[in-house]
Amino acid sequence: MTGTDNTINAKTNADGNSAKPSGNSCGSGGSHGYSAGCKVICRYAGCEYKGSYITERDGKAVVKLPSGYNIGVEYSALTPTDEAANAAPAPKKIEQNESLPKLSIISTGGTIASKIDYRTGAVTSQFEADDILRAIPDLKNIAQFSAHVPATILSENMTVDIWKTLARTIYDEIKAGTKGIIVTHGTDTLAYSAAAISFMVKTPVPIIFVGSQRSADRPSSDNVMNGMCSAAAALSDLGEVAVVMHGTTDDDYCSIHRGTRVRKMHTSRRDAFRSMNIKPLGKVDYPSLDVKLEGDAVRRGTNEVELFDSMEENVGLVYFYPGMRPEIISAFNGYKGLIIAGTGLGHTSSLCIDAIRHLIETGTTVVMTSQCLNGRVCDRVYDTGRDLLDAGIIEGEDLLPEVAFVKLMWVLGNEKDPEKIKELMKTDLRGETGRCLKNV
Template identity: 65%
Template structure:
C-alpha cells in the first residue's frame, strides 16, 4: 500500500478513518484523524482513496506581480509544515513555494520571497541569531519588501520579537508568527495564523508584532506588540496574550480584514529602517524566591547587567539586597521587574523597595522580565556608561512600559 493512502479500520470498537504511513514489524502504521499514530493489523485496513499530495510536491506556485512584496524569514518551528507520509513526521517548509503550498491562500494576498535563516528548535535561539535576524529583516525592507514575516517556534518567540523591536526601528510591519499545533493535527492553527500574518504584513502597521489566535475559535487573530506579549499556555491556540495593555490590532478570519488600534505605530513608507544590532551577552535574568541564597546573585559577578524578577512591587529578601548591592558597586546594571506580570514596579512604598533603590537597583516599571532582559542586553550594547544605561532602561523606547508610544 502506498504511503498517504486514506484507509478505514476498526479500532477501539469504532470505525476509524486514517492515513496509511508504512508497515513495520508486521503492523501497519496509520495516522488517525486525531493526529496520533498507531499500529494495527494490515488485514483490517480498507482502502478509501489513493494519496493526492504527491502531485503538488515541488510544483512552482505562480505569483501575481501586482500584489505587495513580502519576505518570509524562517527560523524553524511548525507554522509552515506538512506531513511526510513515509515516516509520519512533520517537516518544516522553507522556500516561498513550500510555504505557499503548505498554507493555501497566501498567493492571493501578496508576492513572497524567502530566506532560511535557521532551522532550530526555538529553545536553541541565541543573541547571535537575533542579531543576524534583525540585520536580515532590515536588508529585506531596504530591498523593497513592504512587510516581513518571521516564522518561529513558539516557546521563545516573544523573546525574539522583543529583541528585534529594540534592534530595529522599522517603518514597515515585521510580523512574528508561529503555530501551537502541527499541520498534521485537525486543530492545527498554522493556516489561519499564516494567512493572518500575511494580512498584517500588508497592513498600515509600522512596528514589530506577534500574530496568533486571539481565542480558541477560528475567527480572529490578535496583533500583539512585540514588547508586551507573552506565551501564557503550553498548548492552547490562544496561548499568546498582551499583558498590561490591549492588543494593537486584530485580523478577522476568514475575511482577513485588519483592524489597528489608535496606539499602533503606523507604516512610514518614505522612511528607511534604522538598525542597531549590537547586544551585550553578559546579562542575566534571575527570579527571586523565598529562601533564595545570595550566592545565586553572586554568581553574576563580572556580568555587565542583571534583571531580577521580584515579588509584588519588586521585592527581594534583605540578604539578596546586599548581594545586589555588591553587584551595582562593581558596575553591574541591575533592573527590577515583577513576577506579577501586570502592574508597575514601585520600590518607594515599602522599606524593602527603598533599600533596593539605595542599593542602586533600577525600577523596571511595567516591563515583563524577559523584555527587560533583552532590553538591557541592547542598552549595554549601545553604551558603556552606567548612567546612560540607567537612563535608557528607565525610558520607554518601544512601548515596553505598556503605555502609548
C-alpha cells in the same frame, strides 16, 4: 513549535541510528538493514502482512500495515522484499501572482509550514516560499512571497546570534523594498524574539511574528488562520514589530500585539499570546481578513529603517523565590547585567540585598521587574524596596521581565555610560513601557 516539538525531536533515535528516507529496497542500510519506507513482509499473529518499514522504537521495528496502522514488532518478524519504497510524490511547483504586493517570509524553523517526516520522525529542514504556500494555499491570492531561512531550530534553542542574523535579514529585505515582513517562529520564545527585533530594527513597515500552537499537520491547526492574518497585518498600515496570533479559542480573529508588550500566557491554547499592560494594537478578522488598528499603533512610514545589531550577551534573568540563597545572585558575578523578577512591587528578601549590592558595585547593571507581570515596579513603598534602591537597582517600570532582559542586552550593547544606561532602561524606546498605565 509547540510542546509536540519535543516529542518529534525525541523520535529521532538518540544513537544516531535513525533510518534515512530513501527509495532503496530493504536490506540496504539503516537499522538492522531496513531503511525507512522500504517494503517488508511482516509475519505476525499467524498472518503475513505486506508492510512498510518506518523506523525503530525502543528496540522494536515499527511497521506500517496495509490498513495504515503502525505496529511495533521484533525484527525477527520481518523479511525484506525486493520491492522499492514508494518515492514521496514530488511537490507541486506553486505559481505566484506577480501583480500582487511583495511580502517577505523569514523562517526560523517553526512548524507553521514545515512538515514532519514521519518515516524518520524528523522535522524537514528544507524550506522555501513554496513550502509555506503549500501549507497555506490561500496566501498566494493576497501577496507574492520571497522566503529566507536564517535558521532552522526549535524555538527553545534560540540564541542572540540568530537574533542578529534575523535582524540583518529583515533589514536587508526592508531596504530591498518589501511591503512587510512575516517571521515564522516557534511559540516558546516567540515573544523574546519579537522584543529583540523591536529594539534591533527600527522599521517603516510591519514586521509580523507568527507561529502556531497546534501543529501544522493536523486539520485543526491554527497555522492557516494565523498565517493568513499575519499576511493581512503585514500588508496593513501598521509600522512596528507585532505578534499576530489567535485572539480567542475560536477561529474568528487574530489579535495584533506589540512586540515589546506580548507574552505567551498558556502552554497550549491557540489564544496563548496576550498583550500585557496595554490593549492589543488591533485585530484581523477571519476569514474576511479585515484589519482594524487602534489609534496608538505606530503607522506605516512613521520611522526610517535602521539596524542596531549590537547586543551584550552577558545578561542574566533570575526569578526570586522565598528562601532563595544569596549565592544564586552571586553566581551572576562578572555579568554585565541582571534582570530580577521580584515579588509584588519588585522585591527580593532582605537576605539577598548584600549580594545584589556587591554585584552592582562590581559593575553589573541590575534591573528589578515583577513576577506580577501586570503593573509597575515601585521600590519606594516598603523598607526592602528602599534598601534595594539604596543598593543600586534600577526600577524596571512596567517592563515585562523578558522584555527588560532583551532591552538590557540591547542597551548594554549600545551604551557604556552607567547613567545613560539607567536613563535608557527607564525611557520608552519601542512602546515597551509607558508613563501612565491605563486601566485595561
